Amino acid sequence: MTKGIAVKRTSTTAGLLVALLAAATFGLSGAFVKPLLEAGWSPAAAVTVRALIGGIVLAPIAATALRGKWGALWLARWRVLGMALIGVAGTQVVYFAAVQRIPVSTAILVEYMAPLLLVAGVWVVTRRRPKVVVLVGSVVALAGLVLVVSPGGTGSLDVLGLGFAALAMVGCALYYVIAARPSRGLPPVAFAAAGLLGGAAALGLVGLTGVVPFAATFTTVDMLGSPAPWWVPLLIVGVLATAVAYAASITASEMLGSRLASFVGLLEVVAAALYAWLFLGENLSVPQLLGGLLILAGIAFVRSEKTEPALVEPEVALVETRVEPVETAKPA
Template sequence: MSANHCSALPALPLARPINRDWLTPVELGLLGAIWGASFLFMRVAAPEFGSVALVEVRLALGALALIPFAWRVRRQIPSAIWPRLAAIGAINSAVPFVLFAWAAQRAPAAIGAICNATTVLFAALVAFAVYGEKMGARRALALLVGFAGVVVLATSRSAGAGNLLAVVAATSAALLYGIGANMVRRYLTDLPPVAVAAGTLSMSALLLLPLAFAAWPAHAIPLAAWLSAGTLGMLCTGFAFLLYYRLIQRNGASRAATATYLVPLFAAAWAWLLLGEAITVPMLIAGALILGSVAISLRSKH
């Protein structure tokens, strides 16, 4: 078709920009559902694999899912940054993943998910205590309320033998997440987010490999455990990281962090529906306190 013929065509009205306001809440809900399901998959797989071996599978599969995306920006990753990626990967992925998997063998899925919600509070506390960021009265109140929820959860006897050790492990993992979040924000902001995710997961998998080899179970691992571990790595780690960073890039970190509200709700719902785990009164009280405190903390940033 000639240029003259093209100019003879009637002018078409300009297309209206597509309104994608609906996409963010859908993706936040999807991320909450996926991360909530991770605690279900840990409950199924951790007793068969053990915590260290399960996390090795999770890290390796999560890294494999992200490497094709990170490969496109590989030239933006300086070789000198890999030791830092390894250190942050250990703090932000390997050790907390192991702690959550260890807790999943001893307490209902909702316990770990509720403790995970304190990550936002620990991130604020570390920023104040270590990096000198200001903390107003509102955020200080949020910390007190959130940690009161942890105390309620730790002192309840709803799981029979008690949740204390599982709550300590899961809360320690959330503390490491809070430290890792501050380190990523201060030392890795020049790197593309997908490169940070793929790099930290890859280095974590390499660091944990000798321990996982030594701790690999001698018995045959059931298919259900393998499927749970695979889904935990590819979906709940690899794909979820991509979705999370997509939300951060489009809406900012504060709004993306609101997925934190949904994780305990979905974790409890999945475990109730698929594993028959009870939702107890202490869980509800602790969840309300912690999620309320997270809401206060996030709102105080604006």
Template sequence: MFSASSGPLAKQAMAAGLTPQQVVSVRISLAALLFLGGLAVVKPRLLRIRLADWRVLLGFGLFGVAGVQAMYFIAVARVPVGIAMLLEFTAPVLVALWVRFVRGTVLPAKAWAGTALALLGLAMVAQVWEGLRLDAIGLLAGVGAAVCAACYFLIGEHALTTRHPLTMATYGMLVGAVAVAVVLTPPWALPGEILARETPIGPVWTLLAGIAVFSTVIAYTFGMSALRHLPSNVVSVLSLAEPVIATAAAWALLNEQLSVIQIIGGLTLLGGAFLVQRASQPPVGHQVHPATDDMASVRPAS
């Protein structure tokens, strides 16, 4: 729920003059420092990793952290926040397709019904019958965010069998921060005059701090806490409320409006994603990973 706030806050920061790449760089870098500092104080032993872990950590950081956030913020800069969130939340459909055609796992008919429903909703949101009236680059970036989010789930599922989620989150953020600083822009290169610039909801620097703290660090912390007490399928279904929250936040903070057909399409997309999630998750009571003090699961923040 906290991560849903990143879109409206980021859009205000970008309207003030920052690029999506600069917002992503600050978000990931600040979150990496907070995770690293917190883990060093609370559980420093979780910072110890093996050389063999780096391949997974690199993939997780490049795609599951840097990729998903960069693509999401590029989409937010060009299309309404609610649509950007809805596009990213087609990730469960992509995961289901990977499980079926790459892993060879037979999925129930409910999963395919959900896939068809989600694609129908996506077409309604994009209004494809009007020649993709929405910005094409924004739509492609939203789809890219979904692909990277699917990578997050798939890489994370594999990695969490032997690695602690706090270790994954910390090093994933560090890898993502380095990648963004090298490939896109370093966080220290942000223009000071823009950071101090006022927006309708506060100075730019406070928006960036809010994105890093509330939409990233606290979002991860709440996700892990929830997964310690609730089955993963329940938490994943609850996370589908985020696009609705983001759309409501964009309406309240940015006065963004969606047409009736786009709202119906968004609800249809969420319904399809709900079916895919339920059909693809293990039964309640079956734990994918042991729920101990050193093993839990985390979810991505946008």
């Protein structure tokens, strides 16, 4: 019994480490996409190429992981389609539609309220109120998120822009739900590769229809204070902030479940702020640092609820069914 508890704890710890890797690599995207945007790339074009590069990088690894069991892709076709259309393409499109109408910080704040949406969704579906530690963790993490993104309070907010941001929040929540679904034999890296390639195709089609601006320039860009070919930041984003990030995030979601993985995903915002400070020279304020600590505290609260049943319930069952062996086994 003790071994089973240790395995559960180790699995959660490993999942948290993978989720931290996902947040750290996802956070790189802002610092390295910004030079492309400043050079004339539209957000949709940058994201499309980013997803395509990520999918291509993961494709040979995915083929090796599948070991010829291509039927696993067919069995998971609806999950793959959901990841492509919602997790990769749809959420990105509505987010960019939001930032065209409202401040970026406000759009990020609304989108990253996805963990709270997941908590509320489970509450409604199961009709069971989340434990106090989850509710406290949600409030603490939200307070930290507000401090990190520092949403602007000036000017009137566009209702349609807020609506797009809310759709991005729903898409973000659904991403974690889809990522956490049972794999049915499909390796996470293969799922990530298929989702990215499908998402790139969907984004490309959206760009061709003209629903969102789709433009790219193939000149040198200003990256980290020095001129660089346009493909350098794209390669960094495609490999690290897309291929590695999506594969790690999906793996972590399968290990931790959608709720805990989504809370750890809030650290992506903290990582983005740190990278902007390191690479772009943007200010990193004391409230932002405090916000990062509050997000960590919120994750700790949610994790305590996640691990508590695994640590308590087996011991309760042991006492109820084997009272005498437990008592005699105790050291004198």
